[in-house]
């Protein structure tokens with residue numbers, strides 16, 4: 001966000017306190033922040049706190065101390081204007097072009113893209129007039145950040161909560177930093193481990209954290225794709241709320257969820273560490289210890305990568321992962337052809353600082369059209385960007 005210019009408009013709502021954290025997040029990442037508030041917003045959050053955190057004076061009036069606030073230049077200065085929280089009152093004024101304060105004057109003259117984060121009580125949010133006003137803003141190409149469900153200022157629980165500061169930050173990051181190379185593409189990603197039940201308390205699992213797959217989901221989302229993440233047991237979650245996450249436990253559940261999207265997806269990325277085998281039968285009661293050996297009979301799980309490889313069309317692109325302990329490239333090439341994948345991402349085992357649960361990874365991409373591209377060890381999120389742009393070139397038949 002270094003050097004990005006963000007103009008925040010704050011209106012009168014209890015959710016205004018959340019903007020303090022948003023300003024912190026933005027300035028920490030190097031963005032320049034200017035703030036305009038309505039009069040009633042100043043009753044909810046102090047302009048002094050906001051001007052201190054943003055490093056810029058907070059503006060509330062069209063003129064102060066004989067000086068005119070140049071609303072036209074403010075709207076031209078910004079790369080993005082976000083009105084958050086957006087009250088019902090300001091929403092209706094925006095929808096009808098009312099201009100009775102500085103914030104509305106800036107909005108009406110803004111040449112940059114504008115987004116709003118509504119905040120209101122559920123009954124107000126669900127009122128037909130509010131819905132109509134929201135539609136009116138959308139038709140004027142204003143981005144509307146979805147409201148959340150939860151505790152409301154009234155003490156009730158319901159729809160209408162403003163998005164959290166971290167979500168507003170991610171939204172801005174996507175708007176300003178993303179390059180839509182995968183716009184209109186539907187991407188299905190598997191990530192994390194699978195757990196195969198032995199009895200009600202035990203399972204066969206593995207050490208996959210899901211980090212690489214989540215980083216890929218975020219990178220595809222930043223690249224404008226519609227992302228569906230099928231995630232095995234993991235304590236991590238993607239930072240963008242518009243990634244559709246399906247939590248699954250077993251390989252069979254992962255397989256079934258992927259198959260639901262098998263026809264409609266454009267790109268499949270199989271980064272999950274799927275258990276190849278599952279116990280033949282799951283004990284209904286906890287297994288009691290007995291003397292002697294215990295043998296558990298195992299059955300093969302469906303091979304999701306293989307099945308998608310068999311049925312994919314020429315317009316669908318399939319990415320597999322491989323982790324090999326010997327003859328790495330040779331085995332990865334064998335996997336590329338036996339699974340009918342379009343490329344295989346080979347994880348390196350050479351460096352102890354990379355791999356399962358770590359923040360860094362070292363990979364080599366081997367593609368069906370004969371390319372082998374080695375990437376140096378780097379953070380999983382940077383690698384995810386590399387993978388996303390590699391796939392974009394492949395899908396668009398450009399030279400990688």
Ligand code: CTP
Nearest residue numbers: 270271272274276302303304305320321322323
């Ligand atoms: N994979 C899958 N379904 C499985 C097993 C693996 O979709 N039941 C996918 C993984 O997500 C990964 C790729 O297959 O993209 C490679 O997984 P790996 O375990 O290395 O391959 P296997 O075919 O199981 O071969 P092996 O374990 O013998 O190397």
